[in-house]
Structures are given as structure tokens and as C-alpha cells.
Amino acid sequence: xxxxxxxxxxxxxxxxxxxxxEKEFARVPLSKASIASIIRTAEIPRGSFYQYFENKEDxxxxxxxxxxxERKLNLISLLKKHNGDIIEATxxxxxxxxxxxxxxxxxxxxKNAMLHVTHKxxxxxxxxxxxxxxxxLKEITALINKEYLNIKEDKDLFHIMQIVTAVAFRNFVEKxxxxxxxxxxxxxxxxxxxxxxxxxxxxx
Amino acid sequence: xxxxxxxxxxxxxxxxxxxxxEKEFARVPLSKASIASIIRTAEIPRGSFYQYFENKEDxxxxxxxxxxxERKLNLISLLKKHNGDIIEATxxxxxxxxxxxxxxxxxxxxKNAMLHVTHKxxxxxxxxxxxxxxxxLKEITALINKEYLNIKEDKDLFHIMQIVTAVAFRNFVEKxxxxxxxxxxxxxxxxxxxxxxxxxxxxx
DNA sequence: ATATTATATGACACCTTGTCACTTGTCAAA
DNA sequence: TTTGACAAGTGACAAGGTGTCATATAATAT
Numbered sequence: 001x002x003x004x005x006x007x008x009x010x011x012x013x014x015x016x017x018x019x020x021x022e023k024e025f026a027r028v029p030l031s032k033a034s035i036a037s038i039i040r041t042a043e044i045p046r047g048s049f050y051q052y053f054e055n056k057e058d059x060x061x062x063x064x065x066x067x068x069x070e071r072k073l074n075l076i077s078l079l080k081k082h083n084g085d086i087i088e089a090t091x092x093x094x095x096x097x098x099x100x101x102x103x104x105x106x107x108x109x110x111k112n113a114m115l116h117v118t119h120k121x122x123x124x125x126x127x128x129x130x131x132x133x134x135x136x137l138k139e140i141t142a143l144i145n146k147e148y149l150n151i152k153e154d155k156d157l158f159h160i161m162q163i164v165t166a167v168a169f170r171n172f173v174e175k176x177x178x179x180x181x182x183x184x185x186x187x188x189x190x191x192x193x194x195x196x197x198x199x200x201x202x203x204x
Numbered sequence: 205x206x207x208x209x210x211x212x213x214x215x216x217x218x219x220x221x222x223x224x225x226e227k228e229f230a231r232v233p234l235s236k237a238s239i240a241s242i243i244r245t246a247e248i249p250r251g252s253f254y255q256y257f258e259n260k261e262d263x264x265x266x267x268x269x270x271x272x273x274e275r276k277l278n279l280i281s282l283l284k285k286h287n288g289d290i291i292e293a294t295x296x297x298x299x300x301x302x303x304x305x306x307x308x309x310x311x312x313x314x315k316n317a318m319l320h321v322t323h324k325x326x327x328x329x330x331x332x333x334x335x336x337x338x339x340x341l342k343e344i345t346a347l348i349n350k351e352y353l354n355i356k357e358d359k360d361l362f363h364i365m366q367i368v369t370a371v372a373f374r375n376f377v378e379k380x381x382x383x384x385x386x387x388x389x390x391x392x393x394x395x396x397x398x399x400x401x402x403x404x405x406x407x408x
Numbered sequence: 409a410t411a412t413t414a415t416a417t418g419a420c421a422c423c424t425t426g427t428c429a430c431t432t433g434t435c436a437a438a
Numbered sequence: 439t440t441t442g443a444c445a446a447g448t449g450a451c452a453a454g455g456t457g458t459c460a461t462a463t464a465a466t467a468t
Contacts (some may be wrong), residue, residue, distance in 0.1 A: 119320065119377055122374075123381075148405055150405055162378075166371050167372045173323055191360070192366065201291070201352050201354055203354075
């Protein structure tokens with residue numbers, strides 16, 4: 001987490017810094033990103049950077065976390081739209097990602113995040129459904145229609161969400177790494193989501 | 205890929221170098237690993253390193269690839285043991301990983317690989333089933349008993365393998381990141397594998 | 409007005425990487 | 439055995455990065 005000093009900053013300065021960081025993380029993956037480059041762009045002295053953040057990663061995961069907040073809201077509205085059908089909501093979300101992704105910088109940022117995933121990055125994405133989190137999680141689980149689902153106990157819901165996000169995540173990565181078109185990516189994704197719904201094994 | 209020069213090296217020297225590299229990659233994740241440290245341990249000059257490898261990553265993915273070869277053989281034998289039941293074979297493999305993992309260094313190496321996954325690392329793991337690969341893939345797909353599976357076309361098999369590996373992989377990462385005991389990890393994994401078999405959604 | 413605390417700053421020590429001019433080894437042909 | 443050509447070995451070096459710290463400055467409380 002950024003230090004308090006960062007949050008005390010005048011909005012203008014804070015935004016400039018974030019902009020510069022996003023630009024750098026869109027340019028190259030985290031491991032190749034340099035603080036030097038960020039502060040050059042933002043025109044702040046080196047010492048100041050360390051006044052605000054522990055290090056590169058601190059800043060990076062902060063940005064990623066902020067983005068997740070928006071995505072969480074999106075998921076909630078999609079669950080409502082699809083009567084709590086978690087798979088349909090996920091498919092819709094996947095579609096939004098592919099088609100609605102606005103500027104190129106944001107796309108590159110995501111691409112770099114996906115291709116050079118660290119566990120933390122993946123968590124930020126799957127944290128959409130992570131237990132022990134905010135009240136938002138409760139809102140989400142309440143929205144999920146368990147009628148559809150093949151679960152006995154409540155904790156099975158957690159496993160289902162783990163599976164859905166793991167597969168969805170992998171599909172994003174594939175989309176970028178194999179440079180699939182939106183249509184190809186969506187087809188592949190839909191096939192896998194249906195396999196998840198119905199089971200990989202034949203019904204007896 | 206390492207350069208030819210590396211393969212021309214006397215076995216002794218090559219092994220020393222690999223040992224040193226494995227040690228370094230067990231110590232810290234790829235992004236923090238340093239060539240300087242490797243050559244210090246292996247007692248080879250800096251210039252030589254670049255005679256053998258493009259860079260850190262080149263060496264790293266080579267090691268990871270070598271390890272995959274062994275794992276592939278393991279999978280083949282497990283498929284035979286389980287009559288081509290891909291889920292049962294995967295569960296068995298997961299168990300082997302957890303329980304049979306020999307020395308601590310190998311464990312740390314894997315841990316670092318898992319927690320700081322890049323797309324390439326994940327691929328090395330899922331490449332167990334990647335299409336377009338060796339004849340071994342044919343051997344593996346031939347071994348898989350499609351009777352069990354809920355597939356119409358042959359390409360669905362690919363999707364099934366993607367799903368199984370994505371979920372298995374995620375489970376490994378969770379095991380390390382949440383520091384689960386072998387029993388906990390295995391329980392979670394088995395639940396998810398069964399959900400995959402039978403489907404996340406209720407049968408109508 | 410003064411003390412206290414928060415913020416800003418950039419030079420610095422230290423570390424890494426990848427390169428390159430140069431040395432050394434190898435081996436087949438003369 | 440000499441020679442020459444090519445492969446391999448070597449370490450100093452430039453370029454660039456990180457995190458820290460002593461010092462300067464601003465802001466705030468007393």
C-alpha cells in the first residue's frame with residue numbers, strides 16, 4: 001500500500017504520477033518497468049517517489065487494485081442482469097473486456113499484467129470473488145443463484161468461483177499470447193464455460 | 205534456448221553451472237535472481253555466461269523445460285495406470301507433486317516458479333498437453349479414454365485439457381501462497397476435480 | 409515566534425546487466 | 439611441427455537501475 005504521504009498529495013500531483021506510472025506499466029511488464037522512467041515522466045524527484053511508495057511493486061499493485069474496484073461493480077450489475085447465473089455473467093464480463101476495452105494504453109497495461117502474471121496479479125483478478133473480503137463479497141454471493149449450481153455445502157460455492165475464474169483468467173492470457181481475434185477468443189471461452197456447466201465427463 | 209556453445213561444454217562444467225542456477229532460482233524468484241550471483245557460485249567469468257545464454261530468462265526457461273520432460277513421462281505412466289482417465293491421472297500427479305517432492309531446493313524452485321508465474325512459466329506446466337508439440341502429445345492423447353468424456357469433436361479434448369490444467373495449476377499456486385498442508389491442498393483439489401467431472405451446474 | 413513534525417530533494421554508494429577488445433585453446437591442412 | 443582459422447574464454451567497462459540519507463524547506467501546533 002502507498003504511504004499516507006501519497007494520499008495527502010494534491011490531486012493534481014497524484015494524478016500526474018499515476019498517469020506516468022500507468023504509461024510505464026503499459027510500455028513494459030512489471031519486471032522491466034523502471035522507477036527512473038516513471039519519475040522522469042512525472043517530473044518528481046527520486047526521493048519523493050520513495051516518500052510515497054515502498055517500491056515499484058507497491059505502486060503497481062495499488063493501480064491494479066484500483067482497477068479491480070471498478071470491475072467488481074461491473075460484476076455485480078452483470079449478476080443482476082443474468083438472474084444470478086454466474087457463468088452467464090462471467091461470459092458477459094469477458095465480452096466486455098474484449099470489446100469495450102477503451103484506450104490502447106489500458107489494453108497494453110492489461111496485456112502486460114496478463115502475460116507476466118505473478119501470483120499477486122492473478123489474485124487481483126480472482127479477488128473479485130475472494131472470501132474474507134469486503135461486504136461486496138456478500139453482496140455478490142447473495143446475488144448468485146444457487147439453484148443452478150451443483151453444490152451441497154456453502155463452501156462449494158467458493159470452489160466453483162475458483163474454477164470459473166481460473167479458467168476465465170487462462171482464457172484471457174491465451175487471447176493475448178496467441179493473439180486471438182475477439183471472435184476466436186470468445187468462441188474458445190464459450191466452449192470451455194459450457195464444459196464447466198455440464199461437466200467434462202459424460203453423464204451416466 | 206541456450207547457445208550451442210553451452211551444449212559443447214564438458215559435462216562437469218555444465219552441471220556445475222546448472223547446479224548454481226538452480227540454487228539461485230530456488231533462493232529467489234526469477235525477477236530477483238541475478239546472473240552475478242550465479243556466476244559467482246559457479247565460478248565462471250561473466251563473459252562466458254553470455255557465451256552460453258542470451259540472458260537470465262534463457263537459462264531459466266531451459267531449466268524449467270528440462271523438468272517438464274520428466275513430468276511428461278510421469279503423466280504417461282499415470283494415464284496407463286488409470287485406464288486413460290484424465291482426471292484420475294491428474295489427481296495422482298498432483299499427489300506425487302505434494303508428497304514425493306524430494307529435496308527442499310527443488311521445492312523452493314517450484315514455489316518461486318508458481319508464485320511468480322509468468323505466462324511462459326504457466327505454459328511450461330500446461331505444455332504437458334499442448335498441441336503442435338512432439339509425438340509425445342500424440343501418445344498422451346491416444347492414452348486418454350474418450351469414452352468418459354463429454355466431447356463431440358476432437359478439438360474439445362484440447363479444451364478439456366486446458367481446463368484441467370488451469371484448475372490444477374491454480375491449486376498448486378494456492379497451496380504455496382496460502383501455505384496449505386498437503387491434506388488441505390489435496391482435499392480442495394479433489395473437490396474441484398469432481399466438480400469438473402460432474403459439472404458446476406445441476407443436471408436437469 | 410518557536411518548536412515540532414511532515415515533506416521534498418538529489419547526490420551517493422552499491423548493484424546489475426550486456427558488450428567488446430583481447431587472449432587462449434583446438435584442430436585440420438600444409 | 440607449424441600455421442591459420444575458428445571456437446571459446448575473459449574481465450574491464452559503460453550505462454543504467456535501486457534505495458538511502460543528510461539536508462533543506464514547508465506546514466502546523468503551541
